[in-house]
Amino acid sequence: MVEAIRPESGRTEFGRNGVPRVARSVYVTGIDRGDGRQAVELGVMELLTRRVDRVGVFRPLVHAADGQPAADHVVELLRTRYRLDLPVTELYGLSYEEAAELGAARGQDELVSTLVDRFRALERRCEAVLVLGTDYTATTIPDELAFNARLANEFGAQVLPVVGGRQKDRQSVVTEVLNAHRAYADLGCSILAMVANRVAPAAKQPVLRGLAGKLPVPAYAVPEEPALAAPTVGQLVEATGAEVLLGDAAGLARDVRGFVFGGAMLPTFLPALTEGALVVTPGDRADLLIGSLAAHAAGAPPIAGVLLTLAQHPGPDVLALADRLAPGTPVAVVHEGSWPTAAALTQLESRLSPANPRKAEIALGLFELHVDSTELTDRIELGRSDRVTPMMFEHALLERARSARKHIVLPEGAEERVLRAAEILLRRNICDLTLLGEPAAVRRKAAALSLTLPEPDDPAPAGDRARLRIVDPAASPLRRRFAELYAELRAHKGMTVELALDVVTDVSYFGTLMVQEGIADGMVSGAVHSTAATIRPAFEVIRTSPGASIVSSVFFMCLADKVLVYGDCAVNPDPDAQQLADIAIRSAETAAAFGVEPRVALLSYSTGSSGSGADVDKVRRATELVRERRPDLLVEGPVQYDAAVDPQVAATKLPGSPVAGRATVLIFPDLNTGNNTYKAVQRSAGAVAVGPVLQGLRKPVNDLSRGALVQDIVTTVAITAVQAQLPQEAGDE
Incomplete structure (x- = not known):
């Protein structure tokens, strides 16, 4: 459930000309580094692309590499994810170094004028533009907040300030939000809303209460999300310059949720392993390497990977055994010892990038759960485009599914693509889910993929999150009830309850019977099952609508x-x-x-x-x-x-x-x-x-291609959820 502080009654935000402004651009900025505003930038981009076709992204200042402006990871994520058909060079203004030289030589007015010209060149191509403010990291701008405010005013953009709340108490966050609003308002900015980001979950409600009645614009509090902050193995490998000895792309994409530094003997070491931990140990400790991977393979908490120190490479026989024990699990080696490696690792946090689309889904789910998307979109005041692009159709579909959340059963609960789709569907609150399969096996598979699924049957998920159930048809108390129902429906074919007890343990039949009995609103299957296996139970149990x-x-x-x-x-x-x-x-x-x-x-x-x-x-x-x-x-x-x-x-x-x-x-x-x-x-x-x-069909069941991608599954589930929202025809029951 989205909760926000609404504008104080009777008060309106004005630009510095004294007239309320309608802007086609949103300028997301902050007051300091570490605010995690990339998640907010991604969320705003999602809102803009739901309404209009041609959306641009503009980073006025970007860091340089080897004297040239470097590709910004957030710009690249947005460009890739939203398929921006725009010249890359037009998405950036200047490097920080170029800006410093221009400002020193010709003054800030000339610098701002140059950036405005570059922004206008992009704006002419677009119906809306998302502007990404400076990052407060190793810059030479004297008053960065004032500089962002001036650019926003010159661009004619509404400002969305983000205040970081990590490791801050409630009063500190409230004070910083109020001060940030006052600072940008005093500089003439038209403020869209205020966001307190990375707030301690327990502090969310106190922060919102502390802001109540004190702002003329909505304020939102977004809690810290550990899965979003956790770096991936690949990011740690890149940061430390490690050499990858074993592991595949999926393994390198695993989240690192902690570290276990190995120096003890194996019996003492093994109990310290935790789910998602990166094992850091000297490269000559083959016992800890093999022991960690063997424990992973045997069903102990699945680790993220192993990082070997001191440039010690295990022998080929050890590596071959390691690869057989836990295929895909990363094993890498660095030159430094454990202490400098530990110092480097513990300073790293995840960042959004095109290389890790799962993180983007987590960020969007967090944004959509805690920010009122409808209210924010209305305040941007963008009319809908006459064109309907594939992306806009998909956005509208997800919005529709989320608006009246339904319960969908996925029979192929232990299939990797289905699990990855399930995480997205649950994170973004598109529907409640039941996964069919042996619960422990499903959980182990999800953990091995570094996926974060909510606990099943949580009676009060945080923020009204989508719910998850994992059901084993063979062990379910519903088995007898379903067998009796199926035997009754198929009695004319000689079906008995004894035979039906075996039939209903088939996940396709069990899922179909869940839909028939109203325990689930729809079913999606076919990622590993044939079309016949998916549709036949629907023909036998659910049958056609009266008018079809x-x-x-x-x-x-x-x-x-x-x-x-x-x-x-x-x-x-x-x-x-x-x-x-x-x-x-x-x-x-x-x-x-x-x-x-x-x-x-x-x-x-x-x-x-x-x-x-x-x-x-x-x-x-x-x-x-x-x-x-x-x-x-x-x-x-x-x-x-x-x-x-x-x-x-x-x-x-x-x-x-x-x-x-x-x-x-x-x-x-x-x-x-x-x-x-x-x-x-x-x-x-x-x-x-x-x-x-x-x-x-009387109730929605949909089939997947066996080559379906994760996004195909997400889309098909959303369609099924929307079908379940439609009124049933008279006589369906």
Whole structure:
């Protein structure tokens, strides 16, 4: 639950000209280093990209490397994550060194003028710009806060100051927030809101109470998140210049949650191992190396990796054994001894970067949980773009799912991609989850992947976080109940309770029965199971909606500037006219449910009355049936694909049609045509294909491709959650 201090009644923020300003740019800044504002910058970027298509990011001053401006890790993260199609050089102003030289030679006015010119060049390309303020780290700017305030004013940007609250008591944080607001307001800034970041979790509510009624703008308190602060093994390797001897990319991405320095004998050393610890030991202690990895492999708390000191390389036999014991677990070696290595390691903290997208998801989840995104977006006052890009469609989907959180069951609970998707879904409060699998095995797998999952069945998750359950079908008290239900549903096929007791231990059947019984609102499976294994239980248990003759599917095809709906590209090989009409109606309803205005085109190899034959006649009859059953729908058919989507072709072939040239829902005559077309458009036009989304079932069940990526799973679960929000048809129960 987001909690914030609202503006004091009757007070309004004004710019220095005395008039409330509407800004297209947000300037995120601070008052000192260590405020963790990268998480806030990422969160604001997420808000901007939900509303408009062309969003830019601008870093006025950047540190240099070898005399040249260096790529900034936050800018690179935002550029990569949000696919910013902008010249990299336009995202930066000057290096700190260049700024110092220019300021010394020509004065600060000339420096500011130069930065404004560079900002305006980027701004002309964008509908909104996120500006990243200076980082208060080894700079030569005399009054950094005043400098940020002046730039924000000259850019015409709203300011979002972030105050660091790490290791500070409640009163210190409150005082610093109030002082920071006063400082930026006195310098003429239009302040968007105030954020106290990295506050001790127990201090969040006292901080908000301490700020109540004292600010004319909203104030938010974001607690410290250990998983966000923890560096990865890869970051520690980079910082220490270590040589990696063993380990894969997933291992290097593990969080380091602590350190265990090895010098004792193995029996004394092993009990000190903790989950996520990095073992630091001299390189000649093969016993501690092998013992740590053996304990990891045997189910002890999984470690992050091993760092060997004193430039001592284990022999090839030892390394070979280490690799077999815990494949993928990093083992690296540094030249220094344990003491200087320890001093270097304990000073490091994680930072957001393109190399670790999981950290970005953690940061976004934290921001969305503790900052009122709707309120902040409204205060930025950006209108929504007429275009709908793939990213905007995805953002809207996640917002919709989060708005009325549902409970989704994932049968493949121990699969790596599913676990990674589950962490994102839970962190970002998209839905509650049940993972099916043996709980201890699921937990061990998650820990080995350095994933942080909430404790199951927490009666009061912090901040109303999404909840998690892990259920073993074979050991669940629901097994008998489900077996009796399944035996009743399949009695006509000779099913008995004794047989059903075995059937329902299958995760697909167990998950489907959870949905049928209302214990979960929807199910997503298929990452490692076949389509038949996912859909067959749904056909047997959940069955079709009263108004649907068949189950069908659609893909959301996200093109560069619009979203089209394709059906049916995954389920029905050769539907007849009645079935094709049902697919068209269901696809139009699905499109409308997800914000796509339905204009339905039933496709064929001829347009209008120009062709004949059984295939064209089927489409023509289906179009007539749609018009009879749903006269409110805009529908055209038969129509060729080019006439359906190209206004110029439509003007020639079907002049005056309300659908031709602007169709949004395209219904293919058979599976061969639909499946090949969606894949051709996906590959040749660079479209993002979201689906298949099943329609026609009484309750939502969706299938994944066995090649599904983590983000595909997240998106499919969000779609399923949105489907579960829709009202059920009369007679469903």
